[in-house]
Amino acid sequence: MAFDDLNRRLGVFALAFAGFLVVFGIPNWVYSPSNIQKLILSPLFWPYVLAGLLALVGLGLLFVRAKPDPETEVHPSGRAGWRRLVSLAVIMVLTMLLLPRLGMVWTSMLAFVATAGMLRTRYPKAAIICAIIMPLVLYAFFAHVAGVAIPQGYYVRLP
């Protein structure tokens, strides 16, 4: 993607987001006590200032010509890359869902194996050993040394 094109897209996005904040986001999601006389003292003031600044930066990105980046584009990975990104997103969502149910140790083991498998590691045995040992060691440290209440889940509880 050309650099100016990227800046233009960012500029449009910034302007659109600033507009959304001013028209909808701030009036609906920021609450202010009704008895405040001056806007400057209100909880609304700072978000409005930031939305204004965002619009200004958006305009800047639209109209100021960018200098070319000497670095190359991110290595294109095509459809396989997108598939792996979606897989990682699914792993993260499943991790969030399983954490309270299976417990942090077992969920971490599964997440480790799934991520290493998705990345197609050249050392699958080492990955499985790490997947088992690492969450257990971290559990031992955080639960027994640092006194953190690591989620245990409903099924297999560790000492």
Added chain:
Amino acid sequence: MSIYDSILLGLSLVANIEAFLSLFIGIIVGVIGGAIPGLSATMAVALALPFTFAMAPINGILLLLGVYKGGIFGGSIPAILIKTPGTPASSATILDGYPMAEKGEAGRALGMALWASCTADVVSNLALIIFAGWLASFALNFGPPEFFALILFSLTIIAGVSGDSLLRGALSAIAGLLLATVGLDLVYGTNRFTFGDPNLMGGLNFIAVLIGLFAMPEVIAMAWDPTGHLGKARSLGKAWVTFADYKRCFKSIIRGSLIGVFLGSIPGIGAAPSAFLSYSEARRTSKNKANFGKGEIEGVAAAEAGNNGVAGATLIPLLALGVPGDVITAIIIGAFMIHGLQPGPMMFVLNVDIIYGLFMGLIISSVLLFFVGSVAIRGFRFVADIPKRILMPAVLILCIYGVFAVNNNIFDVGVMFAMGWLGYAMLRARIPAAPFLIAFILGPLLEDNFRQSTLMSGGDFTIFLRGPITWFFWALTIVTCIAIVRGAGRARKAQKM
């Protein structure tokens, strides 16, 4: 009592094996704690606190100070090796430390981090001893308008970490400021962007945002291209930091140390902004400006000097006024109180032996840190040799545990994942993450002090120009902005030619 008597009294307290051992163990615990992402120096100090109850007061406090100093250095180890800052203070170290590791110069980066940390530590300790009373009384003159002017000036460091495009750096910073508004309003307690979720009422967890923004995008980028790293050197490397490197970076180290001392002596600022400010100043004045962000050793030196310069200086308001300079010193003040000591002006009269004992212990701690740090670098070097497709799942798991441990909250893990995707999108759009983080840290401070000032004056803006301190920082901000605009103009002209 003369100063010699005081020194002798202090010496009588620390010239024993127990005091040395306490300091030594403290530094080891701190380095390990700092090197585990999510544990942080703060948590390490908090964990060590109960162990000091049964110890002699000076030994207990020295142990905690050892943990503090070790923790701040330890944070740089994962920051350089796996792009995951062990403590928030090490965020700026990533900017050049990790690119150096990618080039196979992790050992050199870690060595410089250690040398810069120890030098800054000595400067900071000397500043504490010499300027304790004077600097504390100066910081006492800071009210909300002065803080606002100072933080506004601190935001100019964003220009130094914006990379090639100031505008994209500004976009990143505004996004950080916006995200910092999530939570209950600082003055009225009304909801702002909380969507009725109690998890959002306290705002987003800083550690979750920090780790999500810096560590997670690496894991996601690995998923996009798992073989992209093959062929790239990534080990501790044979190159080690040399005296010539140290000499070349010395000016930046001293400047960073002094920035750390100044910001550390003002309660509430913390080590992360100091590290970024030091980095930004080093970049602005360096001959190798173009190399910053791509693996410049001076960048590592400046960032580490900036965050370690804070460590001794935060004790200035603590010892002289009884006011903790940051969260860690707030925990340490608890240790003083548990031992029946009340930090403040009277401590210099009633417990002068402890004051001088601490001063001496702090000086010794810099030497011990050097030795412990050297061993730690060699101990942690194996991290650099782990195959990346095993390291990244390990980083993912480490981050999950680390982020959860801060607040015992699974929601924070979700925040980290979300920030990871945002960080990856920013990476793809070439929007720098550092301005986002700086703004996220400074945003609440900026707004809080702005609102407090306007409430104090009833909306009258002249309060922001109420005295010499505010004038000084406004002038500094204007001069810096002019320099930034002129620098950008010059770069544009050079590009056209």
